[in-house]
Amino acid sequence: MDLNLSPEDRAFRDQTRRWLEANVPRTELKTLEERRAWHRTMFEAGYVGMAWPKEYGGQGATPMKVAIVADEMARANAPAPINGLGIGFIGPTIIIHGTAAQKERYLKKILSAEEIWCQLYSEPNSGSDLASLRTRAEDKGEHFLVNGQKIWTSGGHISDWGILLARTDPNVAKHRGISCFLLNMRQPGVEVRPLKQITGSAEFNEVFMTNARVEKSDLIGRLGQGWEIAQTTLGFERGGNSIARVTRYASAFERLVDAAKKLKRGGKPLLEDPLVRAKLGRVYAEMEVQRYAALRVLSMLQKGDSPGAASSITKLSYSEFEKRYYELCLEILGPYGQVTDGGLEESTLDVDSSSGVRSSWAYAFLWARAGTIYSGSSEIQKNVIGERVLGLPKEIRADRVKS
């Protein structure tokens, strides 16, 4: 056990920190073009797709280096590079399962963000039960015709391409009839609608596919291999960002303490109120434990062991913590924490919500509710942990009883 960064990693961290200090845009990036430009700057500096193999334009960087960059970016409050999904797991999926032609055609433009990608997995009626998805892809000879609806597509409105799960064989058991495709989003058959959240903003889209066309050459892997491909790649990156996530929590904590100094009760700053202190101590302890746990996962990845099903523990842990965290923030801040506009300066504290958006406490509080739902709800994570980590017997379920 040695929790020190290696000299090499420390040097890399310092160099990254210096680079970010010099290059992070001073003003908020508004247009897509500004974000593309920032992406290109990071890409040219070698901070994008670091984990990708060299032959595909990456650097085969260690998980630690990847985590260091993510962490330093969070620390420097740097805008994320665009095309996160493309780089985080769609590219890697193509690298693992794609044909030479597909790699040639897509990978470079993912890295450079010349083409932006989104994920087309979830459907309105297939949330936790992804395998029940209904979107059809019919074989029309030299191409596939896609019909169906997807939901929870982030960045759908700016995407050029999407990785798609669709049913190609309705006659086999539900997992086995699914295939994985690359869908051109820029065609008449694809309609993207913003999906507004309880936060009031639309971080996601709905995507409607009506006779959308997919080239035969854009099938990934074999027909019916879609489920397997989705499984192997869904795990990507989980853990990799978790240090950075905690760093964002920590910067929110600093702002919380600032607020607790400014706001008063009984003539004294809230920070001197023992109940407030007890709550601060509680969240800080939990936050630190999230950080320790993230380091543990990272050290595992460093050694080339994949956490596998145990990554469900990470997801469950941080998403439930984040919910408690912002609930406690709003408890401490009272009505000040719910004001979104027009209040005293105390009531307009900017925080970085874990969605990456700079916003109000109210936004961060509401956004945190998504964490225990998306990419496997807490209930699903507990099932996975119970079954695959603890080896508890499978539950008796209708779809299992039937089959």
Place this chain on the structure above:
Amino acid sequence: MDLNLSPEDRAFRDQTRRWLEANVPRTELKTLEERRAWHRTMFEAGYVGMAWPKEYGGQGATPMKVAIVADEMARANAPAPINGLGIGFIGPTIIIHGTAAQKERYLKKILSAEEIWCQLYSEPNSGSDLASLRTRAEDKGEHFLVNGQKIWTSGGHISDWGILLARTDPNVAKHRGISCFLLNMRQPGVEVRPLKQITGSAEFNEVFMTNARVEKSDLIGRLGQGWEIAQTTLGFERGGNSIARVTRYASAFERLVDAAKKLKRGGKPLLEDPLVRAKLGRVYAEMEVQRYAALRVLSMLQKGDSPGAASSITKLSYSEFEKRYYELCLEILGPYGQVTDGGLEESTLDVDSSSGVRSSWAYAFLWARAGTIYSGSSEIQKNVIGERVLGLPKEIRADRVKS
């Protein structure tokens, strides 16, 4: 809505209070005979089996009057009458399902505690799933022969009779093969062993039946009607004691506050520590809500409506509260709360645990763990609430799938 006691009930409460002040034994009752004597005193004063119909020696008293007596006894810290199960639900079961001969033979002696009764339902392998019980009762012509083991029998060692659930027909669906009997505990075939709890004392027994004999005349109801009988009577009394229960919590709270005045931190009484105050406020609020809820159930019973499945809400609510309550007590008292002997006077605070035993905080804390397990664990209660109160669809279960 009118939460005042009726003038009549207020008068009855005052009279009961005066009677208890005059009659509650000053010294702890040690022997069974002392307890029998106290029982008889209460019985003669008309405070035992009040809810029983007049023709069987009761007074057909209202639920409110029954609750008032229980509450005043808790307030006066009066020892419970012996034979609680016999009076609480075994007698009533005989009244509802018994033959004239059975009523004649048993009821009077239950009231007078001449004969003490216990309940023989749970088995080591049938906890939550009572219907899977394995104790057999074989028809030997003019009597039944009983073989099997029961557990969680309270008062088994002092009981003369027990109400028994045993399987009389192994060849029908599990609920339908069970019959209900009255078992003479004073026979060679019945062995009673104390069952020690994590509290260190033995509030329960194990009962082993080896060729124990049950007269044909001691079958209650029809053969195979046992499950139905158990269901109708398991609900008895729930709610009736809940006011008294809260009164016991309240007396423990007073002792907690006393301790918080004596124990110091930073030179000040714990009672002035804002964190301690926050915890006291939390448990007191929850405790009061338990009281309000108990009044609501009582007012329902007064009107002759039975809470039915909703009584699961009461059970879940108080048992989970009691667990939190004593956890918080031990949090506040620190190591003082765990000392069982030899500490400072602060560390030997007597409380009334909800088991009715006057004891240490540690005992009350440990005993509280039983509440969420016995007579239907919290998990079972939530199932009942979900299915029977909220009308949620039945879960898919092996024993349902098979049948």
Place this chain on the structure above:
Amino acid sequence: MDFSFSPDQQLLKNSARAFLDEHAKAAHVRALWDDPRGESETLWKEMAQLGWLGLALPEEAGGSALGLVETAILQEELGRAACPSAYLPTVLAAMAVDRFGSAAQKNRWLPAIAGGSARATVALMERELDWDLRSVQTRAEERGGKAVLTGVKQFVPWAHVADLILVPAVAGATVAVFAVETSAPGVSVTPLTSMDPGVRLSTVTLDGAVATEGRLPSGGALDFLLQRGAVGASAEMLGAARRCLDMAVDYAKVREQFGQPIGSFQAIRHKCAEMLLEVENSFSAVYYAAWSLENGAEDGPLAASVAKAYVSDASRKVCGDAIQVHGGIGFTWEYDLHLYFKRAKALEPLYGDADYHRELIVRRVAR
């Protein structure tokens, strides 16, 4: 002893439910969220005609002389609808004027409020995050027999539509509650935007504002406002929580995953059971408190704090769990669940938060 609603009370509840289901549908609520004023004059007039605004006011003022239980019944239903309306602060202020006000104040305000031509509110917070007497900085000076108020009040509900504001202010050695007309010179109201646009809050600045003749006595009036405000807010939170529970249960019955309704999974059914437990306990707390305060029971003030402390936590849990039970759809703006979630959340820190009321409880029970 009878803990159930009387036939009249049940009738009131049913008619309120029917009325709000018709006139305060989610679509109406959403429209009012987008409305700059944030509430509906028509709806207000209808409430007046239904006798809701004068419910607890004396008959000579055009009221029905009913009590807090009936008021809580309406507040629960308003919370259930997440109805954007100044009902809670208006009836709260009216009850205080009725209890503590001068004849002139009663004549001036009670008939107007009961009739729906006036709205009122109470200013219980200042810049400090506190509900205690000690936090009142606003000063009242005597000038020519009139009280002149100077100070800033925070998070005053519906002040921007109110005609009358009850303002606690330091008057010499004590804190008294003064009645200030928003039309008076020196009164300025600055609306805030908050998470629940159905509870509009404003900053009220008093710069030498002249209070109407007469004052409400110290201490007592402030306690009165805090206690009855706490019960009212608890009733609304209860309504919002019950709505979230109902939606979650209905959804769990029909939504299928893995080939069965999600309500048949223990994870969901047990969550719903816990939610029901919290809702039922909250109901007991709200109506016990309402009845006890109304009937001057010794433990009325205690029960008010118990209700606010308990229901604040319970409604947060229930409304949050309802989102979890729904999954993704419960997180969308188009789905109505967040209307009720946000209503419960908005009321958590108003009229004293749970921590403050727990402290009040300890002050009462552990001396």
Place this chain on the structure above:
Amino acid sequence: MDFSFSPDQQLLKNSARAFLDEHAKAAHVRALWDDPRGESETLWKEMAQLGWLGLALPEEAGGSALGLVETAILQEELGRAACPSAYLPTVLAAMAVDRFGSAAQKNRWLPAIAGGSARATVALMERELDWDLRSVQTRAEERGGKAVLTGVKQFVPWAHVADLILVPAVAGATVAVFAVETSAPGVSVTPLTSMDPGVRLSTVTLDGAVATEGRLPSGGALDFLLQRGAVGASAEMLGAARRCLDMAVDYAKVREQFGQPIGSFQAIRHKCAEMLLEVENSFSAVYYAAWSLENGAEDGPLAASVAKAYVSDASRKVCGDAIQVHGGIGFTWEYDLHLYFKRAKALEPLYGDADYHRELIVRRVAR
């Protein structure tokens, strides 16, 4: 960066597990619970031979010069066995003597402790329910070059078998830590009976007891004891929690109700999943803290408080849930679960409870 055990550390863990599975079975633990002395001389001597007692002591003292991580590994295993032993306070005191003691004190105690011929403990609490410097009332007076101690220490672990007690006392303007031999005149030890007979506590009365030559410097030594004691207790609680989790999972796999293993019900499987989460997080907290303190990392003291605050709550939840998963049998004395449940509970309020450590955290991070 490597968060996993080195081969040596893993070896130590495995051998400790094997040794305790053999020599600290539940049956042994129960026997020691009934034993007036409460611990086993034989076991102690064997620990010495295994090098456990000198693990973190310098080689010249007969130790292995290993660190807190290795110590925590043993403490986790001891907790996992709910082994009744003075290990935690003894090594804690020894490390303090090694760090702060005079040459004479080191020579007198370290070889004896490493060799198993002496036991030691620390007296961190007095009558006040507090772990802060401010609560120290015991006074040390200088008499003829010797420090004479007067005061009462509460809840001193294993004092009745200890040869040496480290005693914080007010010496003039500061609080210093003194070394007192239990055999010294004026030292009386009164054992208490407590919920977990595997952690024996005593009241220690110092009535003009003469401390051994030399003192441990102020502040620093007390912080050292509290921080390392906190990590040690957290490691033991982690071990107890892990044991409870393992037992619950094993039971859930075999116990059948309603025709299926209870582990196939979501209510149980999800509870077990939450327990695992808490155990894994506790593991991270304990070993991060042990490593950071050992290596003088800047956040070492913070991490120690984080560990105690987190693991105190986590182990309580895990051990309690384990009883619930077991149902009735988990509530019986004959079943071993309560040994581990009570061990975790006993350590919750020792070496600073969760609330105290949360306060320490805020003192460090929010200035």
